Amino acid sequence: xxxxxxxDIHITVSEGASLELRCNYSYGATPYLFWYVQSPGQGLxxxxxxxxxxxxxxxxxxxEAEFKRSQSSxxxxxxxxxxxxxxxxxxxxxxxxxxYQKVTFGTGTKLQVIP
Amino acid sequence: xxxxxxxxxxxxxxxxxxxxLRCDPISGHVSLFWYQQAxxxxxxxxxxxxxxxxxxxxxxxxxxxxxxxxxxSVSTLxxxxxxxxxxxxxxxxxxxxxxxxxxxxxxxxTVT
Numbered sequence: 001x002x003x004x005x006x007x008d009i010h011i012t013v014s015e016g017a018s019l020e021l022r023c024n025y026s027y028g029a030t031p032y033l034f035w036y037v038q039s040p041g042q043g044l045x046x047x048x049x050x051x052x053x054x055x056x057x058x059x060x061x062x063x064e065a066e067f068k069r070s071q072s073s074x075x076x077x078x079x080x081x082x083x084x085x086x087x088x089x090x091x092x093x094x095x096x097x098x099x100y101q102k103v104t105f106g107t108g109t110k111l112q113v114i115p
Numbered sequence: 116x117x118x119x120x121x122x123x124x125x126x127x128x129x130x131x132x133x134x135x136l137r138c139d140p141i142s143g144h145v146s147l148f149w150y151q152q153a154x155x156x157x158x159x160x161x162x163x164x165x166x167x168x169x170x171x172x173x174x175x176x177x178x179x180x181x182x183x184x185x186x187x188s189v190s191t192l193x194x195x196x197x198x199x200x201x202x203x204x205x206x207x208x209x210x211x212x213x214x215x216x217x218x219x220x221x222x223x224x225t226v227t
Contacts, residue, residue, distance in 0.1 A: 004157075034215065043119070043206060043218035044158070090157050101146070101216065102171065105157030 002027045002093050004106035012112040013081050021076040021109050023091030032094040032101065033074040035065055038108075039087045047089075050074065051096070061085070086113045117141070119219035121207050127225045128197045136192045136222045140209030147190050148216060149182055150206040158206055164190060197226045 003026045013019055025031060032051050036044040048059025055067040065076045074091060088110045094103040120139045128134050140147050146165055150158035151174075161180070163171040166187035175182070179198075184190040194201055204223050208216035 036218075041220070043220045044208075045218070046215050049215055092157075101210065102160060102163065103148075103216065104160070107155075107157050 002031065002095070002104045004091050004093050004104055006089075006091055006106035006109050008109045009107070010110045010112065012114060015083050015113050015115055016080050019076075019078045019081045019085070019111070021089050021091075021111070023074045023076065023106060024072050025074060025091070025093045026072065027093055027095075030069075030096050032096050033065075033067060034092040034094070034103065035059065035063070035074075035076050036090045036092060036105075037061075037087050038090065044090065047076070081111075081113055083113045083115070086111055119207055119209055119217055121205075121219040121222050123222060124220060125223050125225075127227060130198060130226055131196050133193065133195045134197055134224065136194075136205050136224070138190045138192070138207030138209075138219060140188065140190070140207070141217055142188075144209035144211055144217075145187075146210045146216075147184060148208045148210075149190070149192050150208065151176075152204040152206055152221070154203070161192070161205075194224075197224075199226050202226045 005024045034049045035047040038044045047063050050057050050067045088108045090108045091106045092103045094101040122137045149161040152158045160174040162182045164184045179195045181193045204221040206221045208218045210216045
């Protein structure tokens with residue numbers, strides 16, 4: 001069964017500092033990997049996705065993530081955090097084959113940005 | 116174009132009442148998903164539709180939960196005889212077959 005672990009429940013960073021959110025997954029083959037962001041009272045917005053090819057993927061809002069097969073990780077990074085990045089971030093994994101994308105989400109990391 | 120919309124955005128139900136939650140997917144999206152998100156948790160898969168066919172309902176927590184998408188567009192998630200443990204945000208997402216999912220804003224259900 002596929003699963004996702006986000007070890008950090010809550011992270012606080014200063015505005016302008018760099019950010020890395022951790023994600024580890026368990027999946028038997030090459031997975032599809034996603035990062036979503038959820039602002040309070042809102043649905044989830046896709047930041048970026050990895051399907052195949054280049055292991056460093058660029059997303060919206062200046063985010064990037066790197067797929068590391070050997071470590072079963074897909075960490076999210078941003079070089080300089082803005083106050084508007086405060087939100088909850090979810091890593092998710094889905095199957096690379098089969099009829100549809102049954103995606104499994106992690107429990108999320110809540111990001112707080114301080115001035 | 117318009118995104119995924121859900122209604123109502125908030126619903127308060129007394130224990131034992133039936134509720135119906137509506138999802139309007141992005142036009143043309145074949146796939147539709149329902150998720151349940153408890154407080155402080157990630158979304159948990161409930162059910163999946165491809166057009167009007169419900170191909171996977173393995174995540175529905177009990178037979179009190181029922182979903183339909185009769186014309187392959189709008190979907191309704193119905194919860195009968197609501198219980199306090201049903202309190203959560205219910206998210207709907209749609210996609211073009213195997214592409215990424217686009218989420219609606221969710222319906223926050225509170226059972227009192």
